[in-house]
Amino acid sequence: MAAFGTVFMPKMALATYENQAWANASIVPSDKLELHPGAHVLHYSSTCFEGLKAFKHEDGSVNVFRMDANIERMAQSTDLLFLPSIDKQQLGDMIKEIVALYADEVPAPPGSMYIRPTHIGTEPSIGKAAVSSETSLLYVLLSPVGDYFAGGVKPLRLLLEENGMRCAPHMGMIKSGGNYASALGPIARAKNECQADQVLFCPNGDVQETGAANFILIDGNEIITKGLDSSFLHGITRDSILTIARDLGMTVTERDFTVNELIERAQKPGTEAALSGTAAVLTPVGTLIHNGEEITVGSGEPGATTLKLRQALNDIQWGKAEDKFGWLHKI
Structure with missing residues (x-):
């Protein structure tokens, strides 16, 4: 099997914004x-994206998971980046059309069709370092x-970084490429x-988030995770897990918590x-690394x-x- 996200379906859905209209x-x-070398996105990172999945059920139907939530978050990212506002209905139709085109190619569970809507500023102007792009491009890629976990579930090792941030605090809730780029150096080190x-x-x-995921701590029947604010991404999977946990009778606590509390609880x-x-x-996370010391989380196993x-x-x-929460959208 090729590496995750490296195989793409041969066609995609695409729309352009010019002259104040989609x-x-x-x-x-x-x-x-086709982009001009002076395109705004290439110089000033005017870009945001989403990641969601379509699943094939045993009856042969194809169902997209929480599409509406991803579209709402993309609209929010777009507006916070001052890109041209998307047409949410149009984006939904683009997702449905391209997924329907490749419905027969959606892998059976545990596989899925990964869906990547992307919005980029295209105006050719390198003089707009402090001004937003007036034209843009919206497209939807598919990747089976x-x-x-084909190789088995392997608990992760996390380095606790107290001196740096994943991204600028006011950019945290935007799903923008620049946020991921700013985390690459610390992750590589x-x-x-x-x-x-x-x-x-x-x-x-x-305690906030990792370079590409939200963090949760489970202490007995309680889930503890940072309360939502503008400093980190409001994960849709995070929200789904917390919703399920509440439905199962668990206590979900969304609040600020410190590295010291995390280390203390992790050793229980x-x-x-x-x-x-x-x-x-x-x-699952099995090990925390802090100031050169390795702390095992619980048993260290999933x-x-x-x-x-x-x-x-x-x-x-x-x-x-x-689907008691109404999360699936049948194509």
């Missing part, structure tokens, strides 16, 4: 884009993906220096930690609650459990 979307080859899989950014001791027997995101759903929550979400996505 053109009708079209289906075009997905192997290239296999089982993220963490991998080289202490064999960490990811960095958990904790500026001034405030039975404590679990995990990262939530579209690709891996919920990935926790029963983490695996139960992940399975509960997968069962809804795969059509094996009731």
Whole structure:
């Protein structure tokens, strides 16, 4: 199986914004884009994107998971970046059209069709360092993906970083490429220096998020995770996991918590930690690395609650459990 996100369907949906209006979307080859070398996105990072999935059920139907939530977040990212506002209905239609075109190519569970809507500023002006792009391009790529845990569930090692941030605080809730770029250096250093899989950014001791996922701590029947603010991404998988946890009778606490509290709780027997995101759903964390010391989270192995929550979400996505929250959109 090819690496996650490296195989693409040969066509994509695309729409352009010019002269204060969106053109009708079209289906075009997905192997290239034509951009002026002075395009705003290439110089000033006017770009945002989303990640969501379509799943094939046993009855052969194809269902997109939480499309409406992803479209709302993309509209929010677009507006916070001062890109031309998207037409949410148009984007929904683009997603449905391109997924329907490749419905037969959607892998069966545990595989899925990864959907990547992307919005970029295209105005050719290198003089607009402090001004937004007046033209843009919106497209929807598809990438069939296999089982993220094909090699087995391996608990992650996280470096706790108290001196740096993933991105500028006012950019945190925007799903923008620049935020991921700013985290690449710290993640690469963490991998080289202490064999960490990811960095958990904790500026001034405030536990926030990793370079590409939200963080949750499970202490008995309680989930603890940072309360939503503008400094970090409002993950849709995070919201889904918390919703399921509440439905299962767990206590969900969204609040600020410190590195010291995290380390103290992590060492208690039975404590679990995990990262939530579209690709891996919920990935267990086995080790925290802090000031050169390695702290084992609970047993250091994937926790029963983490695996139960992940399975509960997968069962809804795969059509094996009731969609009681109305998250699936049948194509």
